[in-house]
Amino acid sequence: MSERAPASASFTVGVRAHNLTRMSDTALFGPDNLPYGLFSTPDSPGHRRLGIRYGDDVLDAGAAALAFGSAHADVLQQPSLNPLMAAGRSVWRAVRAESRSWLTEDVHRETAARHLLPLSGVRLHLPFEVADYVDFYASEQHATNVGRIFRPDDEALTPNWKHLPIGYHGRAGTVVVSGTPVVRPQGQRKPPNEPLPLFGPSRRLDIEAEVGFVVGAPSELGAQVGLDGFRDHVFGVTLLNDWSARDLQAWEYVPLGPFLGKSFATSVSPWITPLEALDAARVAPPARDLPLLPYLDDSAEGLAEGGLDLRLTVRLNGHVIAEPPFSTMYWTAAQQLAHLTVNGASLRTGDLYASGTVSGPEPAQFGSLLELTWGGREPLELPDGKRTFLEDGDVVTLTAWCPGPAGTRLGLGEVTGEVRPAVGA
Structure with a gap:
């Protein structure tokens, strides 16, 4: 979480150096992970600094870079990840190699220890400035479930679904860091038994367990980013909860798509895991049963393992309600980026695009309450009561891990949000 109770950040260099020695390669945030974030300390709350979780x-990161005489000290001393992300892949790889060396090699241990702070004693912030936000709809299981819930007498998937990654443009200004309260949105909704729409707080507030991809290197207007350009432009990965007001969305989305039902809050982790850290988790996506157009065809050697074996867990008030597998996603992040730019739309540093709800084939793998309760008709039985959709005071937490090198596991930073009552309610 980002909102941590202030704790003492004091420590001895000897203790920190000892901890470096004891760090296990199997730790979720060990030397094969090293995600980036933005933090401040109680004694300097207005001074935001780049951090690397270990x-x-x-x-x-900035202080360590100065101490070690790094050629990349300038981008690591900035109050945002954006300058580092804009520097491009060669710099990303060099900084990652440097920081790993600082934290793991005996010759650097004492110096690195001087610039380590306890995670419990810092406050975490939104790690990058969001430029644009796009959300996709890439899980065949999720799209099929939604179709069956809302169109039980028609085909579950729309005719275009297996030909292109469907998405919508969201609101960058309401992307918030984990720990930020989520105020219940208000808007128009039209219950089936009412002749006219009503105005008020959403009664069907939902979650969407997703994975977000953060763009680093920009592209020119009019240019296309092909499948082979994915790793040159995408800096890293974050967990993401795309909060959804299903009743507002149902009334407003015809014919142009989601608007107020989606734009009030999107929560992301305070930690961005470098794409390079996930190489051991690369897998082939599910088999496609329709031919793809050339710009989306990822069957060629070098592109075929475009999926990621990420194991998500969704908790509601501390209780596990779902474990969605990201490896089942029909459309990959590379295909999404290729489709996003195929019309010449440019990328900007800080663009964020999300996978859409992650759902697997089993009921315990559904990534939204809409699916878990089948449109609210089958409430979840939890130790603290039944749930169809979210109630005020509910806390939702997303976590995830994936395979790392040599049998290790890597963690993605968690995303947590508490539902607060609607303003004036």
Whole structure:
């Protein structure tokens, strides 16, 4: 979470150096992970600094870079990830190699320890400035479930679904960091038994467990980013909860798509895992049963393992309600980026695009309450009561892990949000 109770950040260099020695390669946030974030300390709340998570500590990346005489100290001393992300893949790889060396090699241990802070003693912030936000609809299981819920007498998938990655443009200004309260949205909704729409707080507030991809290197207007350009432009990965007001969405989305039902809040992790850290989790996507147009065809060697074996867990008030597998996603992040730019739309540093709800084939793998309760008709039985959709005071937490090198596991930073009552309610 980002909102942590202030704790003492004092420590001895000897203790931190000892912790570096004890760091296990199997830790979720060990040396094969090293995600980036933005933090401040209680004694300097207005000074935001780039950090690299290592176990239960945060490395002050800018201070460490100065201490080690890094050629990349300038981009690591900025109050946002954007300058580092804009620097391009060669710099990303160099900085990652440097920081791993600082944290793991004996010769650097004492110096690195001087710039480690306890994670419990810092406040985490939105790690990058969001330029644009796009959300996709890439899970065949999720799209099929939604179709069966709302169109039980028609084909579950729309005719275009297996020909292109469907998406919508969201609102960048309401992307918030984990721990930010989510105020219940208000808007128009039209219950089936009412002749006219009503105005008020959403009664069908939902979650969507997703994975977000953060663009680093920009592209020119009019240019296309092909499948082979994905790793040159995407900096890293984050967990994402695309909060959804299903009743507002149902009334407004015809014919142009989601608007107020989606734009009030999108929560992301305070940690961005570098794309390079996920190489051991690359897998082939599910088999496609329709031919793809050339710009989306990822069957060629070098493109075929475009999926990611990420294992998500969704908790509601601390209770596990779903474990969606990202490896089942029909459309990959590379295909989404290719489709996003095929018309010449440019990329900007800080663009964020999300996978859409992650759902697997089993009921316990559905990534939204809409599916878990089948449109509210089959409430979840939880220790603290039944749920169809979210109630005020509910806390939703997303976590995930994936395979790492040599049998290790890597963690993605969690995303947590508490539902607050509608303003004036």
